[in-house]
Amino acid sequence: MTIRKASVALVLAAFLLGVSSPHLVADQPKLSTPKYVFLFIGDGMGFEQVKLAQAGLTHRGGGELRMTRLPVKGSMKTRSANLPVTDSAAAATALARGRKTNNGMIGQTPDGQRVESICKAFAHAGMKVGVLTSVGVNHATPAGFYGHAASRNQYNLIANQFPASGINLLAGCALHSEDKSQAVILEAWKKAGVQVVEDVSAAASISKDAALAIIAPSMASNTIANGDLAHATAVAIDRLYNPDGFFIMVEGGAIDSAGHANMAWRNLNETLAFDRAIEAAYRFYVSHPDDTLIIVTADHETGGMSVLEDSLDIARQEEIANLSGKLEDLPKGDELTTDKLTAAMVDVFGIAELSQDELAELSLIRVLKVEKRHSAAVLACRNIAQARAGVKWSTGGHTGVDVPVYAAGAGSEAFAASQDNTDISRKILEACKLSASLEPVSN
Numbered sequence: 001m002t003i004r005k006a007s008v009a010l011v012l013a014a015f016l017l018g019v020s021s022p023h024l025v026a027d028q029p030k031l032s033t034p035k036y037v038f039l040f041i042g043d044g045m046g047f048e049q050v051k052l053a054q055a056g057l058t059h060r061g062g063g064e065l066r067m068t069r070l071p072v073k074g075s076m077k078t079r080s081a082n083l084p085v086t087d088s089a090a091a092a093t094a095l096a097r098g099r100k101t102n103n104g105m106i107g108q109t110p111d112g113q114r115v116e117s118i119c120k121a122f123a124h125a126g127m128k129v130g131v132l133t134s135v136g137v138n139h140a141t142p143a144g145f146y147g148h149a150a151s152r153n154q155y156n157l158i159a160n161q162f163p164a165s166g167i168n169l170l171a172g173c174a175l176h177s178e179d180k181s182q183a184v185i186l187e188a189w190k191k192a193g194v195q196v197v198e199d200v201s202a203a204a205s206i207s208k209d210a211a212l213a214i215i216a217p218s219m220a221s222n223t224i225a226n227g228d229l230a231h232a233t234a235v236a237i238d239r240l241y242n243p244d245g246f247f248i249m250v251e252g253g254a255i256d257s258a259g260h261a262n263m264a265w266r267n268l269n270e271t272l273a274f275d276r277a278i279e280a281a282y283r284f285y286v287s288h289p290d291d292t293l294i295i296v297t298a299d300h301e302t303g304g305m306s307v308l309e310d311s312l313d314i315a316r317q318e319e320i321a322n323l324s325g326k327l328e329d330l331p332k333g334d335e336l337t338t339d340k341l342t343a344a345m346v347d348v349f350g351i352a353e354l355s356q357d358e359l360a361e362l363s364l365i366r367v368l369k370v371e372k373r374h375s376a377a378v379l380a381c382r383n384i385a386q387a388r389a390g391v392k393w394s395t396g397g398h399t400g401v402d403v404p405v406y407a408a409g410a411g412s413e414a415f416a417a418s419q420d421n422t423d424i425s426r427k428i429l430e431a432c433k434l435s436a437s438l439e440p441v442s443n
Ligand SMILES: [Zn+2]
Pocket: 044, 088, 256, 257, 260, 302, 398
């Protein structure tokens, strides 16, 4: 057999065995050991949020979301140690440390024992570590990757733990402080050798050897279609790339707040901004397919969203987002009658004929305490309009449903499962052959 005939036979055999041809190899799970690891967390991003974002992308003439194009698909259970519905603090602790804790707690077991973060394991292995978010750098999800605190609201305590955490790059839109002592915290960071910039682009001027914090308002993507999360992800890759490897966690942090507010248009834009950050990692993966592992998941679902495909109208969702500001003009207190609400549905949204269920929803406002009626009315009117255009919300809080897992690259096959949130960091460390323990350590 000639070499040419042999290679044709090999390709044919590979085809018959279901092995893909070489040009598709970048999309297949790899058995090699990854040294460039990305963990993407969409805060509040359930399956329905992904479905809505896909509809939004299609509406804009885009193709398929990057995250759903990743070849490995699974799901994840989200409950915390003490409740079936988790918060972001307990969820981040589970994701970063493989241990369940009570809602509100960061990097500790329910009885207060410290548990180490996967970031420490990577830093000990000589790899660089980045923690990125579109919300505050010491908000619950990023804090879960470097902090230890009995309460997620101990912002100063959490922020002060960053310099010694071994994290090389921390980026987000703000630094929180419960007593507005941001300047004191930043001063302590600088004393500990951390460089701080207020613009994502400014990172390029800082030596790559220095620990860097980017506190850039532009990373809050909820007000602009092209938030800086994707830009920061590309900056992190460039900054942390080295022969020993890196671990980069990227949180799409404001999908959650759009869910709490029950705002479909904002929610889909946040999920799309998150997906663009995943695209930045995917571009890196394509040029390092044997060494890269990408995992995309969420900490929990927010809002109890249902996407009703038959009536889904993305253009109308955008319109509702723009029109609903006018609902703020509704009267407050006792003047807020059901008649005023039905009139507002006509004036603001052009909805004249309300169903029995919709009318019942609006009449319920009258039984609330007077001071709660205005905000409840704004929400109810907007939600009726959104539901008619295919997006229903069932709560202003989190839910306990399973969330998506998407993965690609070396070691990704382990994530094609229905798994627990405590499995993620263990599977990442196993894939990377890092034996570091995530067991509790004494204080
Ligand atoms: Zn939340």
